[in-house]
Amino acid sequence: MATSPPIKFGILGCADIARKVSRAINLSPNSTLYAVGSRSHEKAARFAEQNGFPESAKVYGSYDAVLDDPDVDAVYIPLPTSLHIKWAVLAAQKKKHLLLEKPVALNVAELDEILAACESSGVQIMDATMWMHNPRTAKMKEFLSDASLFGELKSVHSCFTFAAKEDFLENDIRVKPDLDALGALGDVGWYCIRSILWAADFQLPKSVLALPGTVFHKAAGVILACSASLQWEDGKTATFHCSFLANLTMDVTAVGTNGTLHFNDFVIPFEEKKASFSTAVKSGFTELVTGWDPKPSQHTVMTELPQEALMVKEFSRLVGSIKFGGAKPENKWPTLSRKTQLVLDAVKVSIERGYELVEVTS
Amino acid sequence: MATSPPIKFGILGCADIARKVSRAINLSPNSTLYAVGSRSHEKAARFAEQNGFPESAKVYGSYDAVLDDPDVDAVYIPLPTSLHIKWAVLAAQKKKHLLLEKPVALNVAELDEILAACESSGVQIMDATMWMHNPRTAKMKEFLSDASLFGELKSVHSCFTFAAKEDFLENDIRVKPDLDALGALGDVGWYCIRSILWAADFQLPKSVLALPGTVFHKAAGVILACSASLQWEDGKTATFHCSFLANLTMDVTAVGTNGTLHFNDFVIPFEEKKASFSTAVKSGFTELVTGWDPKPSQHTVMTELPQEALMVKEFSRLVGSIKFGGAKPENKWPTLSRKTQLVLDAVKVSIERGYELVEVTS
Known part of the structure; x- marks a missing residue:
């Protein structure tokens, strides 16, 4: 079986935890750091430079720009919880697969909106509870x-x-x-x-x-x-x-x-x-x-x-199955997020x- | 300073836990197994034989007989909790120091009766919470x-x-x-x-x-x-x-x-x-x-x-201080029992x- 190309990640924001996950995306064999967006272009550029992004990586001065980049397969969202509903739904609507920081939402009603958007777009969602993957x-x-x-x-x-x-x-x-x-x-x-x-x-x-x-x-x-x-x-x-x-x-x-x-x-x-x-x-x-x-x-x-690299690897594997293999999103992960x-x-x-x-x- | 003679223990009943405490009384340098009483004389005799009591130990066919033995300094009471109030109070009234199994009483009202009896007789009471002494x-x-x-x-x-x-x-x-x-x-x-x-x-x-x-x-x-x-x-x-x-x-x-x-x-x-x-x-x-x-x-x-031997040793030290040194009972132990x-x-x-x-x- 031919190896699929790596899943291209965009990161929304430059949160501290995004440094660890950027390293994980680099360590995972089936994913690559492709873009980062921040409300400050300068901040995004510095983040990319300090966190192992390749020279070719896209640096954006907004979250929207990341979502509008057609080459981004998946986004990692480490934004404050109150912003999840807006950006997770928007990302799903733009057909981006979602690796979403926990807590996934302020409440289950918001999460259900996010999950509905994912389901309707056929994208994978997984929360970033890393220890599950150890x-x-x-x-x-x-x-x-x-x-x-x-x-x-x-x-x-x-x-x-x-x-x-x-x-x-x-x-x-x-x-x-x-x-x-x-x-x-x-x-x-x-x-x-x-x-x-x-x-x-x-x-x-x-x-x-x-x-x-x-x-x-x-x-x-x-x-x-x-x-x-x-x-x-x-x-x-x-x-x-x-x-x-x-x-x-x-x-x-x-x-x-x-x-x-x-x-x-x-x-x-x-x-x-x-x-x-x-x-x-x-x-x-x-x-x-x-x-x-x-x-x-x-x-x-x-x-x-x-x-955290195993988390990215499993997420990217699921995204790859959807993107290259015509599979359906794995329902296990959103189910666990919702129960939590x-x-x-x-x-x-x-x-x-x-x-x-x-x-x-x- | 001359060494005081060992504290002479009487045991009320042949509960399983009394086997461990008998061994502890033997191991502790300041205490000795002196008597055991059971409602069955035969059971008491067998218990004494199997648990390292000296040949000279007294074997009684009742708890009362242990309490009536003027040479018994202290009793260990491993009886069921509901019997504590009767036998602990009686033992205290007979001026026996009390090593009392936990739970010390069915409720604090009962415990207070036991403590009042101890105070009135000037005897030491300690509950048998062994790990405190490790x-x-x-x-x-x-x-x-x-x-x-x-x-x-x-x-x-x-x-x-x-x-x-x-x-x-x-x-x-x-x-x-x-x-x-x-x-x-x-x-x-x-x-x-x-x-x-x-x-x-x-x-x-x-x-x-x-x-x-x-x-x-x-x-x-x-x-x-x-x-x-x-x-x-x-x-x-x-x-x-x-x-x-x-x-x-x-x-x-x-x-x-x-x-x-x-x-x-x-x-x-x-x-x-x-x-x-x-x-x-x-x-x-x-x-x-x-x-x-x-x-x-x-x-x-x-x-x-x-x-458990350290527990017996500390209890016997306090009893010895009262018996041979004119000290007052140590209030720390009944206070801990009561708070628990x-x-x-x-x-x-x-x-x-x-x-x-x-x-x-x-």
């Missing part, structure tokens, strides 16, 4: 899916916090209600919710209860820290905590009837080329309960490409209603 | 107390689950409402609550909210699994999950403004003579956020004596009220 994630899923090792999932806990600097808390878009109105819930909470859904095989919970203690930005009002609990029909439960106000922590623990999974660097692995996790199966005690037998065991998964957003919306509503239990309806 | 616990406390390393505590999560066998779920005293009416909340939840209070420097939360999803024993009605969240005046929060229905898991994670503490074997360390924990300080990312810098670090603490029980009671009330927020008042 080979460790698939390896851990094997463990969770093995009834004899893990059994039935009973509870999950996820925690993603980082200690934002004063400058962040004053100036970052993630504390600006007109840009990223979802604050810490949208930024770090998104990952917690995704990890819980991932462990639960993407079965939606029946209800969500935010937990008392949400911290709001004094001036801006956005969420700086919050927690929630989730309940499923079959009795399993989950909790998460997300915050801009505490030391960097990234935990997921899933406990099943037979086994336990721990990993403490779920969003960004401690190291780029290898990632570990711990499993325990039918854990018990020594005689007289003076120690564990068996003990948990550690597993390490190597990866040649960093997880649905739960996120429910947490927000629960907070707004003073910690009422909120039913999750798809 | 040298790892003190080492971790140093970390949590160091403002530059850990900073201000923001959140704690604790999880203690184990997969009870069918026989346990049918016959163990911990699922019998007339014996251990608190079920999993009293058994494993006790430890979760203690660990959270420990991380919070034993500051009581202002409120407690049990989380939807409590699992009750179908026939007996006792709690088999539950979760709760705790809120403090200063904004910190905690969650815990406890269960008889999932693989053995024992996590504590405490996140501060500067640091993070993890340990995954908090109640029973994986190994008897060494115990580990992980700390992270001012965690951050590498350039381009492709890994962590600095990464968390592992610490191991060795112990000559197992934690107060929070436990609040969780129970929250469940009973259909997951209402419950204020914690001391």
Whole structure:
């Protein structure tokens, strides 16, 4: 089979995270950095120069120009969340495939508009939740899916916090209600919710209860820290905590009837080329309960490409199948985005209603 | 200074856990196994024979006989929780110092009767929460107390689950409402609550909210699994999950403004003579956020004596100070028991009220 030409990426804006994704597009074998657009042409030019764009790359002084370039196959959109609806819909209408930063939208109604535009144009959409693409994630899923090792999932806990600097808390878009109105819930909470859904095989919970203690930005009002609990029909439960106000922590623990999974660097692995996790199966005690037998065991998964490059590679593979192979967009990815957003919306509503239990309806 | 004679222990009943504590009494240098009483003399005799009691040990066919033996300094009470009030009060009235299994009582009102009896008799009381005495616990406390390393505590999560066998779920005293009416909340939840209070420097939360999803024993009605969240005046929060229905898991994670503490074997360390924990300080990312810098670090603490022997040693030291040195009972231990029980009671009330927020008042 002849190799298809690489998928040509345009990037909308010069967000910090776009530097990492530009490198990933370069590292992925089936994609290429083709264009970047910013409201400032100068900024776009500097970004292209500093982030490994080829000499031939197009540098545009607007987002529209990127979307109007007929050679751009796909766009990566790292814009503030409130701008997603406008630019994602427009990009889809211009037949650009979409790699969209999380949180994908301010709420599921906006996301549904984006998804409708994608469906109508036949373009692929994927959110940029990178850790989903780390080979460790698939390896851990094997463990969770093995009834004899893990059994039935009973509870999950996820925690993603980082200690934002004063400058962040004053100036970052993630504390600006007109840009990223979802604050810490949208930024770090998104990952917690995704990890819980991932462990639960993407079965939606029946209800969500935010937990008392949400911290709001004094001036801006956005969420700086919050927690929630989730309940499923079959009795399993989950909790998460997300915050801009505490030391960097990234935990997921899933406990099943037979086994336990721990990993403490779920969003960004401690190291780029290898990632570990711990499993325990039918854990018990020594005689007289003076120690564990068996003990948990550690597993390490190597990866040649960093997880964000694997994300770009999978996205580009899907885009290539559509562009060169006449395939349909893969529905898995927008489905996961939507489920994550649905739960996120429910947490927000629960907070707004003073910690009422909120039913999750798809 | 001359060495005081060892503290003479009497044990009430032949519970499974009493085997481990008998060994601990033997291992501790300042205590000795002196008597055991059971409703069956034969059972007591067999217990003494199988658990390292000296030839000279007294074997009694009742609990009363142990309490009536004037040479017994202290009793260890591993009886079902509902019997604590009767036997702990009686023991205190007979001037026996009390090492009392957890949960210490069915509720704080009962505990207060026990504590009043202890105070009136001038005897020491300590609950048998063994992990408090592991040298790892003190080492971790140093970390949590160091403002530059850990900073201000923001959140704690604790999880203690184990997969009870069918026989346990049918016959163990911990699922019998007339014996251990608190079920999993009293058994494993006790430890979760203690660990959270420990991380919070034993500051009581202002409120407690049990989380939807409590699992009750179908026939007996006792709690088999539950979760709760705790809120403090200063904004910190905690969650815990406890269960008889999932693989053995024992996590504590405490996140501060500067640091993070993890340990995954908090109640029973994986190994008897060494115990580990992980700390992270001012965690951050590498350039381009492709890994962590600095990464968390592992610490191991060795112990000559197992934690339960250190518990017996500390208890016996306090008893010896009273008996031979004219000291007063150490108030720290009953205070910790009472705070743990107060929070436990609040969780129970929250469940009973259909997951209402419950204020914690001391």
